[in-house]
Amino acid sequence: MRYDLVDLKLFMHIIEAQSITAGAARSHLSLASASARIKGMEETLGTPLLERHRRGVAPTPAGRTLAHHAQTVLHQLGLMNGELGNHATGLRCRIRLLCNTAALTEHLPDLLGRFLLRHPQLDLDIEERSSHQIVEALTRRQSELGLLADNTAFNALESRPFRTDHLVVITAKHLPLPTYEKAVRFESLLAEPFVGLTSTNALQQHLEEKAKHAGKWLTLRARVASLDAVGSLVAQGVGIAVVPEAAYRRSQLKNSLSMVRLQNSWATRLLHLCAYRFDALSPYAAELAEHILDRSNMKPAEG
Numbered sequence: 001m002r003y004d005l006v007d008l009k010l011f012m013h014i015i016e017a018q019s020i021t022a023g024a025a026r027s028h029l030s031l032a033s034a035s036a037r038i039k040g041m042e043e044t045l046g047t048p049l050l051e052r053h054r055r056g057v058a059p060t061p062a063g064r065t066l067a068h069h070a071q072t073v074l075h076q077l078g079l080m081n082g083e084l085g086n087h088a089t090g091l092r093c094r095i096r097l098l099c100n101t102a103a104l105t106e107h108l109p110d111l112l113g114r115f116l117l118r119h120p121q122l123d124l125d126i127e128e129r130s131s132h133q134i135v136e137a138l139t140r141r142q143s144e145l146g147l148l149a150d151n152t153a154f155n156a157l158e159s160r161p162f163r164t165d166h167l168v169v170i171t172a173k174h175l176p177l178p179t180y181e182k183a184v185r186f187e188s189l190l191a192e193p194f195v196g197l198t199s200t201n202a203l204q205q206h207l208e209e210k211a212k213h214a215g216k217w218l219t220l221r222a223r224v225a226s227l228d229a230v231g232s233l234v235a236q237g238v239g240i241a242v243v244p245e246a247a248y249r250r251s252q253l254k255n256s257l258s259m260v261r262l263q264n265s266w267a268t269r270l271l272h273l274c275a276y277r278f279d280a281l282s283p284y285a286a287e288l289a290e291h292i293l294d295r296s297n298m299k300p301a302e303g
Contacts (some may be wrong), residue, residue: 003048005077007037008070008192011049014038015067016142041066066069067140075141093234094123095285096143098134101203102165103147103271106246115288116270122284138276144285160289162296166245167267169260178260183261184290186242189229189236193239194265195230196223207242210266231257238259 006027014023024034042049049063059067080166099108104126116124129137129288131152138157139145147162150163169184171177177192190211196218197204204223212219221239224230227247234241235256248259259266273292281289 007013022280063130073139093284096125097145098129098143099147102129102244106244114299115291146274151266159274162271162273165269168245170234171240171258173258174236185262187214193221195233195239195241196220
């Protein structure tokens with residue numbers, strides 16, 4: 001039985017997007033062409049690959065099996081392209097790096113510039129995801145590397161410690177929280193108005209999940225797209241916010257803000273660089289991993 005790489009890529013795009021329409025768009029195919037390709041695969045295999053629902057599609061057991069093997073095939077093709085990049089002049093290579101909010105906004109920008117300048121033939125896709133989504137993507141071989149917090153189970157992934165990340169509460173200096181001095185529990189703040197990030201932001205999803213576990217909801221006065229915008233609104237007294245401590249430290253509005261540490265254990269997180277297997281990374285991904293870890297402020301535990 002023969003398999004078309006276009007079909008495999010299309011199927012993976014549909015699974016990731018949970019939509020045939022969106023998967024077709026990602027594959028640069030028309031909806032009719034994409035539907036015909038999926039139908040042809042199902043007829044060839046003699047079994048449905050997708051279950052249709054009102055909100056989209058999901059893989060059947062056969063579809064999950066196909067997705068598993070398709071991921072392996074496409075991953076191996078990526079490795080081949082990376083290795084050929086060391087020999088073929090002008091052949092570009094692309095690495096996909098997934099990271100949580102703190103890693104994306106506070107830790108990565110300063111350390112990636114030199115790496116990219118040193119490798120003009122390399123392109124880097126950096127995507128923000130929640131930590132559990134990163135684990136899932138790495139496990140499925142949808143990305144080679146991920147930076148995520150240790151409050152998520154890594155399962156079978158290999159990990160290397162990177163940096164410590166603290167979440168803190170920021171308030172307007174002229175409107176401090178009178179009840180608290182140096183530290184506060186997140187649950188005791190849930191009656192306060194918050195300034196938050198967009199609903200798709202990984203940190204915001206994490207905080208809303210913690211509020212839900214406490215049996216409450218965040219009262220969001222505003223949602224904005226960046227931590228800088230969060231700091232600006234907080235400084236004006238619109239509400240309070242939970243942000244990475246590094247974001248507070250670098251803020252140009254720091255003199256207009258007050259910081260209170262969160263006492264919750266999940267507020268202090270160790271960021272890890274993870275891979276399915278570090279010794280199976282493509283050459284450029286392995287070099288990127290080494291570059292990131294060389295700038296870690298953590299030492300791996302003695303084994």
